[in-house]
Amino acid sequence: MNWEEKYQKGEVFWNRGAHSPPLSQYLERHPVQGRALVPGCGHGHEVALAVKHGLAATGLDIAPTGVAAARALYPLLADRIVVGNLFNPAAELRGVFDVVLEHTCMSGLHPSLRASYRRGIDLTLRPGGLLIGVWFINPDLDPGDEGPPFPFSVIALTELFADGYAIVDDYVPNVGFSGREQRERVRVLQRSP
DSSP states (O other), X not given: OOHHHHHHHTOOTTOOSSOOHHHHHHHHHSOOOSEEEEETOTTSHHHHHHHHTTOEEEEEESOHHHHHHHHHHOGGGGGGEEEOOXXXXXXXXXXXXXXXXXXXXXXXXXXXXXXXHHHHHHHHEEEEEEEEEXXXXXXXXXXXXXXXXXXXXXXXXXXXXXXXXXEEEEEOOSOOSTTOTTTEEEEEEEEOO
16 A cells, blocks of 8 residues: 555545544553654654653654644644654664554554564564554444454454563453444553563
């Protein structure tokens, strides 16, 4: 999928105009500190959420037009939102993050890229760090609903992070965007020290 083309054409069906309600709820209940990476940050809503919760956040997106849109929406955070590739992160992004905040980045990737996604997380998240994810796992959309293009099962998520990560928290959230209720899962993983 060509994400830059999607942004240029305004085909940003994944953008709900706000940060993820389950991610917000999690951060309110379980404060974390340090440096946070938001891969596939899109319009930057989760970057703003992370900063609101006291994290030194960096948003990363492969699409320059998406990064420009995020910087326009959040001008005070413009220097925190960068163009880059999670699969081959810049040297200054490697092994420095205490937290990675995931919201629909992986479900925007073709299944053949999931191992590359995992490698990108391994390259950016320091040992002992947390991967806090709101994972879109339920592919059963109603007619007319739009969701991320490549949802996945809980089993696939578990298998992807079976080695080197421990599950810290795992539940179906009681909040969500309209139409995504019961279709997302909060799973927090801690990278082995």
